[in-house]
Amino acid sequence: MKILVVDDEQDVKVLFQQRFRKEIRKEELEFVFAFSGEEALNLMKAMEHEAVLILSDINMPGMSGLELLDTIKKNYVKPPPMVMMITAYGDDENRTMAKNLGADDFLTKPLDFSLLKDKLITLT
Amino acid sequence: MKHILYIIGFLLSLTVFSQQEKVLTISDTTLVNRWAYLESNWSYKKGDNINWSDPKFDDSSWTKISSKNLNKPNNKIIGGDNEIVWFRKLIKTDSTFNNPIVLNVYQAGASEIYLDGKLIRTLGKVSSNPEEIETIFSWKIVFHLPLEKNKAHLLAVRFVNSQRKYPKYFMNDGHIYIQATSIHNILTTDPRLVTPIKETRNYYNNLYIVLGIVLFMFVLFLFLYIFFKREKINGYFALTSLLYSCFLGAILLEYKTNFYEFKYDFIIGILNVLYPLAALYCIYKIFNKRIGYFYWGITAIGILLILSGFLVSSVYTGHIFGVIILVEFLRISSLSYKSDKIGALIFLLTGVLNLIFWIIATLHQLGYFDLPQLIYYVPFAYILLPLSIAIYLGYFFGNRSQSLRLNLERVQKLSKEKESILSEQKDTLEQQVKERTSELNQSLDDLKATQSQLIQSEKMASLGELTAGIAHEIQNPLNFVNNFSEVSNELIDEMNEELDKGDLEEVKAISLDIKQNLEKINHHGKRADNIVKGMLQHSRSSSGTKEPTDINTLADEYLRLAYHGLRAKDKSFNAELITNFDESIGKVNIVPQDMGRVILNLITNAFYAVNEKKQRDVSFKPIVTVSTKKSDEYITISVSDNGDGIPEKVKEKIFQPFFTTKPTGQGTGLGLSMSYDIVTKGHDGKLKVETTKNKGTAFFIELPN
Structure with missing residues (x-):
């Protein structure tokens, strides 16, 4: 199962690769990185027949994480990909909006990677 | 004659x-x-x-x-x-x-x-x-x-x-x-x-005396007139005296020749008409009488009498004319009694004296009296009329001088009073001015204080807009700092395990990762540091000192802060941000806090504009572009949006203090006016705006290169 990480911060890729280096090495987890909503949608198209878990930042220039969530949830009905939203601050408003749009989970920065690992392993 | x-x-x-x-x-x-x-x-x-x-x-x-x-x-x-x-x-x-x-x-x-x-x-x-x-x-x-x-x-x-x-x-x-x-x-x-004839001798001697008096009057009144032309009566009387002098002169000239000749008689006849007419004119003017039928009638009679000199000697006609003049003289004096008692009395007295004299003289001539010495006084009888005018004028001007003097004293008194009042008023005014100045200074100080407060409010307002952005911006580096440090910690554990295993290749690989992580931590720590510093800088009063600043970085930072700030407040908001930085600009000498404030203000406005449009039109794709460009003359920072544009009427006012189109409570109306001052006064630059209806607005900060 591929996990698509969407964040405008480039260093997220390095962080994930290091955080999940063991899992990546063991091929327990596979990450694909996109740095904007638009790029994420393009990758989604390319990975149409692969099971995808999406981890997306909310605050991004251009298409925001919520827009991306909305688009994915609307465009990929069967099977619906799992979308976990990550934002720098976990206010209720964002959380409610994300849930309304169909977000499967909600994480706040700074990311608790051990928690995330557990969740990812459980899901995958 | x-x-x-x-x-x-x-x-x-x-x-x-x-x-x-x-x-x-x-x-x-x-x-x-x-x-x-x-x-x-x-x-x-x-x-x-x-x-x-x-x-x-x-x-x-x-x-x-x-x-x-x-x-x-x-x-x-x-x-x-x-x-x-x-x-x-x-x-x-x-x-x-x-x-x-x-x-x-x-x-x-x-x-x-x-x-x-x-x-x-x-x-x-x-x-x-x-x-x-x-x-x-x-x-x-x-x-x-x-x-x-x-x-x-x-x-x-x-x-x-x-x-x-x-x-x-x-x-x-x-x-x-x-x-x-x-x-x-x-x-x-x-x-x-x-001189053989006693009576003639005395008569002519007295004529000389009278001529002297008349000439003196002529000179006196001529100069009175020359030095004060407004008093025309002096001029008229000087002319009367001159004509009278000529009349007396002609008589004396004839006497000197010892012969009676027609030419003298005729000239004397003319003067004998002219001088009484001039004297009468003076009386008319003194009493402000209109020169009317009486005067012109008498003049006509005078002319006829002059012409009759060829038939009858002026010895007789002069007599007739003298009587006519005397009657008119008395008539005018009587008419003027009410308006000018003293003047009328002087002339009436003179006229009556003259009349009495000539009546006695005539009676004497007719043989009723024997007064051989009466002829001596004839010249004095002649002078009575001009003399009375001179006396009246003396009285009149004396009286007027007196009244002028009194007026002058009154005016001086009034002037002094006014001066004193003015001085008091001046003191009062000065006091008032002092008080007002003090009040104004106080008001000015208050205004300055208010202005500083407003500026501070504007700063704080923009800071408020930034807070969310700042939180996001700080959370991101913090996220990296925390996670990279945690990962590094794990990596060190792993490295230790690998050391124990003796797999040095893996140890080296892990140590390289750790090093990279440390660099990342350092980088993101600095990034957070810069954000905090920027925030502090923004809220602090401007130092006003220019320093070489990377405009591109400054613009980028504020763009991000503003964007995230707005996003934090309005979750639905989104916009495409386009940056177009000219890398050749290098560092520019500016006051970074001030210029940052200007850029932030323009970007915030751009976001506001596109957001407004987005509210009305869901399909609208907001775009905000920040560009920098270096030319020979200027370094230009432009902030443009594809919003509704600014209406022409609003455009004229956007740089005025307190002008805002935002709803009450959302804008101070100081953002653009402060920006304008910062660019023009603080940096000798220009702040321009170009706007097209429904297509958007672009602001250009032009700083001298």
Whole structure:
């Protein structure tokens, strides 16, 4: 199962690769990185027949994480990909909006990677 | 010419009362210090015979007369027009006679004087043919009478009463008076002896005095007029005095020649009309009377009288005109009594005095009085009218000077009062100005304080807008710092495990990762540090000092802060951010806090504009572009959006303080005005705006390169 990480911060890729280096090495987890909503949608198209878990930042220039969530949830009905939203601050408003749009989970920065690992392993 | 009439009048009256004498016997003492009329023991006969001059001729049948005027004894004329009359008289000298005798002949006509049958003097030309007669009108023809000691002499006079061409009707009663004195008398400088006719002498002496007074008045009033032209009355009176001086001068000139001549009579006639008219004009002006029919009527009469000088001597007409003027003078004075009592009284008094004088003089002439000395005062009677005007003007100007002086004193007093009031007012004003200035200074201080507060509020407001962005921006690096440090920690554990295993390749690989992580931690730590510093910088008062600053970084930071700030407040908001930085710009000397504030303000406005449009149009794709560009002259930072654009009316006001289109409470209205000041005043740059309706707005910050 591929996990698509969407964040405008480039260093997220390095962080994930290091955080999940063991899992990546063991091929327990596979990450694909996109740095904007638009790029994420393009990758989604390319990975149409692969099971995808999406981890997306909310605050991004251009298409925001919520827009991306909305688009994915609307465009990929069967099977619906799992979308976990990550934002720098976990206010209720964002959380409610994300849930309304169909977000499967909600994480706040700074990311608790051990928690995330557990969740990812459980899901995958 | 009234004078001559009066002289004649007086002389005539004298003849009536003259003393009768017997045959004149002349001794050395007879004629000492006096002129004597040869008036007694004359015989006369009308007709003409040269033998009648002969002393041997028997004239016992001739008519005896005794008269000063030989041709008019007992007030009856002997010789009429062109009639020749002979007069004879016996003169004796005694043994004491030693001083030569001189005669003076005062005549109107022509005469020949014979002594003992011998012609000694011709005065004019006596002829039986009227065409040949040459008349002389003289009052002073003095010549020697060659008498011998202790002897009887016969004095014979051949006289013709003839008229001159002009004026036609004048002195029809030809006259001849003969006076005698010793030659010693006329050689003295005693004026009483030099001038044979006493009355004439006194009259002319007084005329000189009057002329002196009138000339003095002329000079005085002329200069009064010259130095104060507004008082025209002085000019009129100076002219009156001048005309009057000319009149008197002409009389005196005629007198000096000793002969009556028509040219003098005519000129005197003209002046005799002009000067009273001028005097009357003065009276009109003094009493503010309109120059009307009366005045012009009198003037017309005056002109007629001048022209009549060819027929009648001005001796008579001057008299008539004098009376007319006097009547008008009294009339005007009476009419003006109510408006100017003093003036009217002065003129009425003068007029009445004048009238009384002339009535007495006329009565005297008519023989009702015998006042031989009255003629002396005729010149003074003449001067009464001009003198009264001078007195009035003196009174008038004196009075006015007095009232002016009083006015001046009053004005001075008022001025002083005003000065004092002004001074008080000035003090009060100064006090008020001080108070107001102090109040204004206080207000200014308050305003400054308010302004600083407003600026601070604006800063805080924009800071508020940034807070969310800042939180996001700090969370991101913190996320990396935390996670990279945690990962590094794990990696060190792993590295230790690998060391224990002895897999040095893996150890090296892990250590490289750790190093990379540490660099990341360092990088993101600095990033957070910069954000915090930027925030502090933004909220702090500007130091105002310029420092080399990377404009691209500054613009980028604020773009992100603003964007995230807005996103934090409005979750639905999104926009495409396009940055177009000219990397060749390098560092630019600016005040970073101030310029950052300007950029932030423009970006916030751009976001606001696109967001507004987005609210109305869901399909709208907001785009905000921040660009920098370097040219030869300027470094340009532009912030553009694709919003609705700014209406033309609003565009004029956007840089005004407190102008805002945002709803109440959302904007201070100071953002753009502060930005404008920062760019133009703080950086000598320009802040321009270009906007197109429905297409968007672009702001350009142009800083000198």
